[in-house]
Amino acid sequence: MVGRVGASASDGDGVGSALAAASARAPGGPAGAPGAGEGGRGPDWKQAAASTGNASTVVILYRTSSLREIIATSTKIGDPPGMRSHLIHARALPRGVALVVLLAVGACDPAPPPPVAEPPLVDALFDRARQGDAEALEWLLAAAEYGRVDVQYRMARMLLEGAGVSQDSTGLAWLVRAAEQGHPESLALLRSVAQEGDAEVRFRLARMYRRGDGVARGDSAAVEWLRAAAALGHAQARHDLGLLHLTGEGVAPSDSAAAEWFLAAAEAGHAGAQDQLGLLYLRGEGVAQSEAEALRWFRAAAQQGHARAQSHLGQAHATGWGVQPNPAEAVRWFRAAAEQGDVTAQYNLGYMYDLGLGTPRNLGESVHWIRAAAQRGYADAQYYLATEYMQSDPVSRYAWLFLAAEQGHDEAGQVRDDLRRRLTPDQVRRALEVSAELLAPLSAESRRRQ
Template sequence: MAPQKRGGVRKDVFAAESWYLKSLDAGDSWAELNLAMLYVEGARSFSADQLQDAIAILNVHAERGDGYALMTLGRAYAEGGGVATDPEKALSYFREAVQGQPMAAHTALGNYFYDGKGGAVDYDLAFEHFSVAAELGSTMSQNNVGWMYQNGLSVERDYEKAVSYYRSAIDGNFAGAFSALGILYREGWGVPRDYTEANRLFKEASERGDLSGKANAAWMMIHGLGMPENRTEGLALLEETATLDDHDGTYYLAVLLEEGEIVALDLNQAKALYRIAAEKGNLLAKAALKRLAK
């Protein structure tokens, strides 16, 4: 699934911190809020004291109805960024943010219900919110609506609609949509099967930092689909993406382990990797676990 997860420590986070601190010293009225948002969004990179101060600043701005502060607090309570996770508070902040930040808030609400943050997955509400955000121009939500049409979640499976939504997200340069459309070309779902086009899309996704694109390119390389077969390089690339917690890379590696293809057959390790991929939302991994449980 497309929801974006926060990464680890990045040098540009600290560069942004330095810039905002200079802006704050220069009297920039927005710098305080931007700095607080940076601390919470990059919670793994900063100290507990910095996060505590940031949450206090965000609360002040949220009480004034600032949409950015409300969205940041919602994400913090949904994911545990500087505060203990609290799904009910997250939901409240996202709903309050709809008026000021409708596109971002509906996207967040879609992710909230898709992931079952409140305790139960609700694909109907997820689709409803993603659809609103997609109409407002959210490329992430366009991608997610495409995903739901592709997999028949809340709606009847419709590959042609999935293709349309993925193309809209690609027009907005959303990296994950390149991978998603590449899979449709590889499988011939909603479009004629075209390995060359699939590989081009996976390459575009990889160049934009999408690990799923890299994992799918590795799968194509291992099996010689639209390119010369190169199992050694393909496996190394696949293992790299799995190590970086990409759910597609983890799933594909599990398939190889289950089938004893390229690597030694290891059903227990395959199951372990399927579980990891399933926890990250990979539907094929969930199906594999059900199959192996019989």
């Protein structure tokens, strides 16, 4: 037994309110704790501890069916005799104790951690983890998931170095998470690993500079690290360099340079790069125009499940560019892409159902897919839905026309203006209310994508 078993607030030790509350959340709570009077009720040690304002003591309350134990230890003046030894050498770290340790240091609480020094407790858990204690490692992972940047950094080093645990590549993920929060030691270690020739770390650093996560945002630094990763064969880095050359972000715009980077990534099997390369061949941008090459790369990406490439293949089979027209094959590819949420494919699949192309005519399926695209903000689908399926509902028709016109759909604007002259002011008001309701989820999705 460590500390003074049965110590309570009446002894004058006191704990901070956040730590007292943490103890109260422990399994079993403080009911019947030593010092309690009749019926398990005694002095309100939690309130008394909180009122002292003294954060020099952590109370760890652990309860089993046969034992209630309070271990008191200082976290402000250092590691008291016996506490560290107890946590390190106990045969097992009870889950209740571990939980309250983490609650006490703020690792499992949505509120900000209490302003107390907790290194001895964290140190003890790391000591246990290095000796192979799976439960100590589990709770440290919980603290890291909560956002404790210091724990993330130490967890990263332990896993990357295999210090007492199996060497694990997830250590890199923890190192990146800590660095993205501006943790200087994590950022320094990340740069060191990158300079030693780790392609993935170079790519992660590039992404941090592009987003400004934990570092000052800088296009030139991002491009430098992307090139360093690409030089080691990192396919995503090559793909991203291709995109940058298309947009001119941090580099001189160049379709030919974009095509070179997309080709390098595509040959390594990157589906997104294969789709992008197909588009360049289709348009003749940066490469000689070739429908055959475009189809080859679209097919390579589509066979990996890339939704936009599947949609492109559907369009090829529907219109006959590069292949013989095949409506049934078009429907197959449109469906594959539509089921993954590609709005162009959803609209085209609905159109095929409406006209009975490559599939039996089915108005129910047509409305389903065109509405799905319209609800995702696809202007052509919004216009089609309004003009083909809303003839008997002028309010809904006006609402969809309004949304399409707001996106610059010229025909929708003309039809909307003509319809408005035939609606009452109340109908227009209700239509605008419907438009606002339809627009709300679109705005939410747009914010999620940013």
